[in-house]
Amino acid sequence: MLTNSRLVHQPHDHGRCISAALSRAEELCAASKARLTSTRKSVLELLWQSHRPLGAYQLQDQLAALSGKSIAPPTIYRAIEFLLKLGLIHRIPSLNAYIGCPFPGSDHSNLFMICNACGSAAEVAHNGINDLLQKASDKANFTLQSQTLELFGLCPNCSLSAAQTGPASPENR
Numbered sequence: 001m002l003t004n005s006r007l008v009h010q011p012h013d014h015g016r017c018i019s020a021a022l023s024r025a026e027e028l029c030a031a032s033k034a035r036l037t038s039t040r041k042s043v044l045e046l047l048w049q050s051h052r053p054l055g056a057y058q059l060q061d062q063l064a065a066l067s068g069k070s071i072a073p074p075t076i077y078r079a080i081e082f083l084l085k086l087g088l089i090h091r092i093p094s095l096n097a098y099i100g101c102p103f104p105g106s107d108h109s110n111l112f113m114i115c116n117a118c119g120s121a122a123e124v125a126h127n128g129i130n131d132l133l134q135k136a137s138d139k140a141n142f143t144l145q146s147q148t149l150e151l152f153g154l155c156p157n158c159s160l161s162a163a164q165t166g167p168a169s170p171e172n173r
């Protein structure tokens with residue numbers, strides 16, 4: 001299981017991410033007696049094409065291209081709603097976009113590292129963050145109900161190329 005941003009952002013066998021995500025989805029649906037209809041499955045597959053979040057319009061366009069017929073927005077929103085409810089995908093609020101979850105069915109932090117350059121988003125499992133946020137909430141008498149943490153920066157690939165094309169060093173002038 002990919003649990004760190006370095007792995008997600010580095011060249012890897014993404015086919016394994018996809019097949020793992022789809023088999024977890026089948027298991028979770030079976031366990032909660034929910035049906036992974038073809039539209040729901042297609043939306044999940046589209047979100048797992050890469051590690052870049054997609055908005056509802058992008059999903060609508062891509063699903064239409066895939067099926068060769070026009071897709072009504074409610075169809076997309078219902079599929080998104082279903083996948084969110086089962087925890088198979090997350091919504092990244094600041095991007096108003098969705099991404100597949102690598103750890104569905106487990107209690108985790110919803111912590112994302114989002115690259116400002118290439119747009120990839122890695123969900124990272126980090127023990128301890130939830131405790132910290134729970135303690136901070138308790139201290140403020142705040143009843144914490146949900147959380148999404150978005151960190152913005154450069155992924156390992158983009159920080160490497162930024163360093164290479166960065167300020168010219170004396171020897172390549």
Ligand SMILES: [Zn+2]
Binds near residue numbers: 012013017051
């Ligand atoms: Zn992958």
Ligand SMILES: [Zn+2]
Binds near residue numbers: 102103108123
């Ligand atoms: Zn997740």
Ligand SMILES: [Zn+2]
Binds near residue numbers: 154
């Ligand atoms: Zn990047």
